[in-house]
Amino acid sequence: MSDANDDAQTYALGAIAAVVALVIAGVLTLAIGRSGAPKAPAAATAVAAAEAAAPRVYFEVDSDALPADAMEVLNRVAEAARNNPGAPILISGFHDASGNAEHNADLAKRRAQAVRHALEANGVPASQLQLDKPQQTLGGGDPREARRVEIRIQ
Numbered sequence: 001m002s003d004a005n006d007d008a009q010t011y012a013l014g015a016i017a018a019v020v021a022l023v024i025a026g027v028l029t030l031a032i033g034r035s036g037a038p039k040a041p042a043a044a045t046a047v048a049a050a051e052a053a054a055p056r057v058y059f060e061v062d063s064d065a066l067p068a069d070a071m072e073v074l075n076r077v078a079e080a081a082r083n084n085p086g087a088p089i090l091i092s093g094f095h096d097a098s099g100n101a102e103h104n105a106d107l108a109k110r111r112a113q114a115v116r117h118a119l120e121a122n123g124v125p126a127s128q129l130q131l132d133k134p135q136q137t138l139g140g141g142d143p144r145e146a147r148r149v150e151i152r153i154q
Helices: 002-035 042-053 070-083 101-121 143-147
Strands: 056-058 089-095 129-131 148-153
Touching: 056 070, 070 101, 070 148, 089 101, 089 143, 101 129, 101 148, 143 148
Parallel strands: 089 129
Antiparallel strands: 056 148, 089 148
């Protein structure tokens, strides 16, 4: 009789495990189906969110020349500045801790000045544009972040 009870218990536990597995599979199927397209990696999502909050221009290594793709960002900022006359626009250059600190800070400043001049050329009054002191990145992320200029309309 004990063998019959053991067999019944084994059968019942197997049936419960099968039901649980089916429920989990169904939940996963629903979750995947509702999520739609695959999500971007967290780092890419964070960079996109930061760019939406503060437009950024990324420069080449050891260069203060505006990159070709900067005009799209600068045109959007100039348009926003024209829509918010008198609103201060803060321009911040960034650098990392590698190499000569004085050179890096100067390079970040020249990059910010290049962005400022481009915005002035695009019709943004100089009185709206404010340069911020060059800032050092904290590292650990995308190396491009150390070669950026952020533009924030206050």
